[in-house]
Amino acid sequence: MVATPIGNLGDLTTRAREVLGAVDAICAEDTRHTRQLLGALGIERPLLALHEHNEAEMAWKLVERLKAGDRLALVSDAGTPLVSDPGYRLVREVRAAGLKVVPVPGACAAIAALSVAGIPSDRFCFEGFLPAKSSARRERLAALSREPRTLVFYESSHRIEESLADLVAMFGPDREAVLARELTKLFETVLGDTLGGIAEQVAADENQRKGEFVLIVRGCEDDGEAKLLEGQRLYAKLAEHLKPSLAAKLAADISGAPRKALYGGGE
Structure with a gap:
């Protein structure tokens, strides 16, 4: 290898x-x-x-x-x-078959990005490429929204904007992140900010939408934030089939998130 x-x-x-x-x-x-x-x-x-x-x-x-x-x-x-x-x-x-497999180690984009991110790297979770379709991507991100370990994603140039938008929607704009682009190549850049800040920089600069990307996202540290994110995910699903007030009550009961943060309407 x-x-x-x-x-x-x-x-x-x-x-x-x-x-x-x-x-x-x-x-x-x-x-x-x-x-x-x-x-x-x-x-x-x-x-x-x-x-x-x-x-x-x-x-x-x-x-x-x-x-x-x-x-x-x-x-x-x-x-x-x-x-x-x-x-x-x-x-x-x-x-x-009882034959020998020998590793010949060297470069790895995920590890290279982690080494320059300045985000906790003692425990991390490599997720590779997210699903191509937004609905499947959001579903996967929802499952990861409460993950306490640092998350590592790969992404391509034709999906980077959409993936960042979905990350902001599912993790919130204030989650710390680093976007490493074209590592070891001529136009290498490393953007360190929040998910919201990185999404804005990528949207504003066409050059930041070119190349190959590694996205490092800090894990969820705030239990309250995790509960809210899970509550929002559940509410969105339940509200497709139930009255908003009932959907909010069930989502709050299951996730522990404040009901009012999920739905502000009356009974």
Whole structure:
């Protein structure tokens, strides 16, 4: 399992370079991307496509190659393999066959972002990419709204604005966060603020909507805030089927949030 740079080629370790140059073949999610990387390194090795659509089929074939004595490497498009990328099925099959799996560590965007965020990193929860549709995204965020650990998300340029808007809606605008963009690349930026503040900066600057993103969000520390967020989530769901007053009463009873904060109307 060979970690590759997330941008700056200088971050490839000496060991990783040696391994990539010595194996019999390299498994890659996108062989075109990996071929460019190898070309920049002056390495020529056979490439095998391994992605979410063919991993189950390819795993047993690769195990057979390993049993025959081949040495194989697995890389993702960037960073550490299996972190929000395919590969765990292959690793499981290789280990089940009694064969050795060796990590060759290196760059990882999530860890790189955590290291510069200044947000508690002793306990964190990696969530990868949020769902593409807003309704599913909000549902997932609602489930995470009371999570006390620091949260780490990946996001793409075409969804960053919408995801930030949903985070503000579900976590509140005042939750501390850091948005790291294009880490180790020429236009790297790290925005530290609240979710609301970051959303405003991204909306106001087109350049801040380009590239690849890691979003670090501080966990929920205030039990009152957590109860309110959970109450708001429950109220929104219940109010679709019940009178607002009854929905607010039930949501308050279940979450412990103040009923008046959920619904200000009379009985």
